[in-house]
Structures are given as structure tokens and as C-alpha cells.
Amino acid sequence: TLPMGLARWWLPVQAVAPVLVWVVLGLQPPVWVFPVVFVGLLAVYWNAVGEGVPLYLTNPKTWRAVENLLPEQPGVRVADLGSGLGGTLWHLSAARPDVRFEGYETAPLVFLFTRLRLLVQPRANLRLRFLSLWRADLGMFDVVYCFLSPVPMARLYAKARREMKPGGLFVSNSFAVPEVVPDNTIQVDDGRRTRLLVYRM
Ligand SMILES: C[S@@+](CC[C@H](N)C(=O)[O-])C[C@H]1O[C@@H](n2cnc3c(N)ncnc32)[C@H](O)[C@@H]1O
Secondary structure (H helix, E strand, C coil), X not given: CCHHHCCCCHHHHHHHHHHHHHHHHHHCCXXXXXXXXXXXXXXXXXXXXXXXXXXXXXXXXHHXXXXXXXXXXXXXXXXXXXXXXXXXXXXXXXXXXXXEEEEECCCHHHHHHHHHHHHHXXXXXXXXXXXXXXXXXXXXXXXXXXXXXXXXXXXXXXXXHHHCCCCCEEEEECCCCCXXXXXXXXXXXXXXXXXXXXXXX
16 A cells, blocks of 8 residues: 555556546537536446445456355345446346346446346346345345445444344455454455455344
8 A cells, every 4th residue: 555545556547647637628628528427427436425335346256256155946036235237146147047136226327227238138037126225125135245345334234134034145245244253255266356255144
């Protein structure tokens, strides 16, 4: 990390940003471009503001690690809380046609993207809901997967414990529940050394 706790990847961002500002000002775009770009970014990063959860994506190696955690018996139900662009759900719903999947997402443009994706790449066993994860009934699911941020983890785990059936799995990509030891930790063999933290209810 750099001074002030900044991650190293901020260095190239800081280097490129002033050049981009200079290029954009040189292009003299019409003034409406700026609010349109702002609203577009807001519709994608909607939950960065209120929930402390931006958009970033689970990678394919981690999709397969999550797939390996799904119980083998038929009739299993799985939720992705904050389903993003749907990569995890599309992979899993193809790999396990016997399992029913549900995604929850409230960033408007991100949700719209997955709705359109469902038209182009239909999945009979996948349902997408424009609903906050806080309003999801977790009691319906055998496995709950999330990739969020440190901010919601304590509250979300408390909700999972209240609502999920005994034996259900609460799986968090990267972000641990404070002061709770996971029942299992899966180390994924990917570039960012992803860990899946598995909590059994
Ligand atoms: C880091 S992304 C993960 C996307 C996807 N699950 C994946 O792994 O590829 C987190 C997503 O959670 C969504 N999100 C955050 N808070 C939410 C909430 N309260 N209800 C629904 N979605 C939420 C964000 O909009 C974002 O798309």
C-alpha cells in the first residue's frame, strides 16, 4: 500500500486521470455529456453510495469453486445477493440445471443488463429480482452466495442466521464476517488469491 492506505493500483489511475481530463477538455464535448455520464455511472455504482458495495465481478475460477460447494441433491435453491452482471448465476445455472437460482440486484443499469441478458441467453432455472438483498427471504435458500464488501457482512450474517434453515450454507467471496470463524475456507487458485468463506447455519 501507498501513504494514506491507498492501494498500489491508484498510482496508474492518478497518472492517467489528469491526461484524460486534458484530452476531454480539448475535445470540447457538449455540456450535457457530463450529467449523462454522471447519471450512467450512478446507475451502475448505485450501491457504492448507500450500501458501501461497488460493482466488481466474481472470476470464472471462483464460479467453479462455488459450483463445487452446491449440494448434489435435487430441488436445491441458491441465491446470489447482489448479482451484478450475472456471471456467477449464468455459469451456475448452466452447470446445474437441476438447481433453482435467484439473483437480487438494485443498481438500475446493472439489473437492466441482466434482464436483457436473460432474453439473449435464457435460463429456465434462473429468476432475477429488482429487490434489495435486505428484503430477500433467505429462508427459501439452501445456499446463499455474496460478493459485497466488509460493510454489510455482520448485519447480513445476522439476517442469514435468523432466516436460513439449519445446514444451509452462507458463502462470502473475500469478505469475512467479523468475529465469526468460518466452517470452511476455500482457497481459489486465481490471480487475486480469492478465498471463499463458508458458514454453515
Ligand atoms: C461486487 S458486486 C458482485 C456481483 C456478482 N455477485 C458477482 O460476484 O459477479 C456486488 C453487487 O451487489 C449489488 N448490491 C449491493 N447492495 C445491494 C442491495 N442492498 N441489494 C441488492 N443488490 C445490492 C451491487 O449493486 C453490485 O452489483
